[in-house]
Amino acid sequence: MLALRAEDPEELGGHRLLARLGSGGMGVVYLARAADGALVALKVIRAEYAADPAFRARFRREVRLATGLSGPWLVPVTAADAEAREPWLAGTFVPGPSLTEAVETYGPLPAPTVVVLGRLLAQALAEVHEAGLVHRDVKPANVLLAVDGPRLIDFGIAQGAGATALTSPDAVVGTPGYLSPEQARADEVGAPSDVFSLGCALAYAATGRRPFGTGDPAAVLYRTVHESPDLAGLERLLPPPVHTAITGCLAKAPGDRPTSAALHRVLVAAAESAGSSVAAAGLTAVSDADGSSGPMGPPGTAAPAVPLDWLPSTVLRLVADRSARALDPPPRAAAASPRAGAQGDGVRSPSRRRLLTVAGSAAAVLAASGVGAAVVLTRKSAASGGSTHGVPTHVIGLQADLTGPQKSLGTEHERGVRLAVAAHNARTDVRFRLAVKTVDDGGEAARARRAARTLIADPAVLAVVGPTGTLTVRAVGRLYDTASTPLVVVSVEPTATGLLTNADLRTICVTRVPQRAEDYPLLDYLTRVHRTHRTSVIVDRASGDPVWALAQALDETPPAHGTAALHEVPADQDDFGPAVAAALDFRAQAVVCMSTSPARAARCAQALATADFTGPRLGLEAVMRPAFLTAAGAAAEGWVLEAPYTDPASDGSKAARAFTAAYRERYGSAPGPWSAEAYDAVGLIAATLTALGGGTGTERGQVAERIFRTTYDGVAKRLDFDEDTRALESMGKTFLYQVTDGEFRFLGRNDRVGA
The missing domain is CATH 3.40.50.2300 (Response regulator)
Structure with missing residues (x-):
């Protein structure tokens, strides 16, 4: 939420403008207050776009379609002027973030939330489709998350079934990544297209990934038409009926997808049969597709249709922040008075009544989230670190x-x-x-x-x-x-x-x-943990010059200030036996295998086992792969390997x-x-x-x-x-693993192992 600019009007269509909610190339969305005191989001289209007859026709259609829909999970249009020089429409202000913002900020949503989201959005689409309309742009950015349920917004490119498009016949209309295959091919679309898009949005909500990837739009469209969706992990994250329902939404053929009404029924049944905490809280009391009951449940019922805690507490905090900021919007920059500046920071001092109103709104949302109503979002608490109100x-x-x-x-x-x-x-x-x-x-x-x-x-x-x-x-x-x-x-x-x-x-x-620092943990291990005075370094020349350089470093600075010897294995030779024999002739107490090949390191391990060498055996992270364990078998037991990453578990x-x-x-x-x-x-x-x-x-x-x-x-x-080279300081930045019972087991940070 940004302050109004000097060029922004004070009032529009009887609405007093309060702040900017967002802007783009085509227009601006304002937070405004209607004559009856209600907060609205008011979208204004720039005059240069409104001058285009096709664009103005599209805007008229959006006003008409959105005005004719009044379901609980749609945002009603409260006022509009499609004929103004800069046409505008106003709808009920929803202080929650978009689904995109919630997932991008906090990650995938929990399964109960996804079930609620899918069921209520399916209900919203059922009403749209029963009216003979197709939304055509169902995507996370067009889903707002509110305390009392989601809202589907933006009917700017919606059409009636069989209507003549206001774009060229071969134009792709919508958002790549959430378009149906028929949309991607610029074919005629119907209600099944919205169901496909909803399936994409729900998969994104559950996994944090778009099912057809990201990147070049043409590549995304190609994958949508020709490849299977990426639903990895979805089966684990969601109950089987819900996973099956979303998978069905993503069928390539429109006729193979469920209808929006059928999807709604499946998700209601899934919540009931799963006995989830969401269903137990009364979520299944949500209104049917006929819209007979509102977001807070049927008249006369005690329990709301959607519990106030249907959203994760992190998202509820964001709703609380938005609610508070909407009630105390930033002042117009040009309106700052010299007197206000003299008070210290140029920010108007809110009245006691305004502070109490803001705090009450925020506390109500936070109390519903279980965070606690003791958090009061005032300028004082924000400045002192008590909350994140107003932070960028x-x-x-x-x-x-x-x-x-x-x-x-x-x-x-x-x-x-x-x-x-x-x-x-x-x-x-x-x-x-x-x-x-x-x-x-x-x-x-x-x-x-x-x-x-x-x-x-x-x-x-x-x-x-x-x-x-x-x-x-x-x-x-x-x-x-x-x-x-x-x-x-x-x-x-x-x-x-x-x-x-x-x-x-x-x-x-x-x-x-x-x-170049990978030799240090090996040197440290053979100096502190298994003090070794005679070290053999078996060098696999097939691994290239960097590995040869590491071997030379160990040769020049042996562990425990002892002695070291290099034993080379030619790149075209698979037999490590001669090098192992040379190491034994050297009377090595420890052997370091300098190889980046799991298969070749396994041959070294087998040769050492055949020679009955039981001293410390060390290697590089590059061989820390299942192939090494498989090829080496029992000979891998006891090997110690360095790695640049930890195992936090x-x-x-x-x-x-x-x-x-x-x-x-x-x-x-x-x-x-x-x-x-x-x-x-x-x-x-x-x-x-x-x-x-x-x-x-x-x-x-x-x-x-x-x-x-x-x-x-x-x-x-x-x-x-290092401030001069800008390179990471290397000491204490690597880790050791050891093969135990056929697995790579974490030993710890190299400088702490054996300490």
């Missing part, structure tokens, strides 16, 4: 491979980022909120560049986490640097990207230790336990590799923004410069950087 929202971009060869790793990045944003926003002492804008690059260089340009073009994005792989980091590093946009790279080895050798790339922040620290609990609660499993590091990347960015004051005037260049002077103690490790 800063956007963090996430560029990841969510559909390509590194999809599993990209998913861990996304989950870690979303958990960090949710944790930040749940605090009551923050100076700003965080939101996430996710772009999927599919692990492809060309898509990665397009993804980067998308995030760079959004002025709200102050920093970006990602990308997932070496190829994509190489493709976009210079783009982000040229745009002065800080890029926090989590899992990509920095030397492989060339980032540490390009001194002119000043905005790339890599939070993974470089490969096995870490006993308080932060790791809290992260693991949050991860399990949201995703139903233990966190995977690199999720905690992605979580820490957001923490580092938030710490940087805090150091800069966290205000609305923060710029990307400031973040890029300050981030290398920021220290952040994360879940995985401490993030601090």
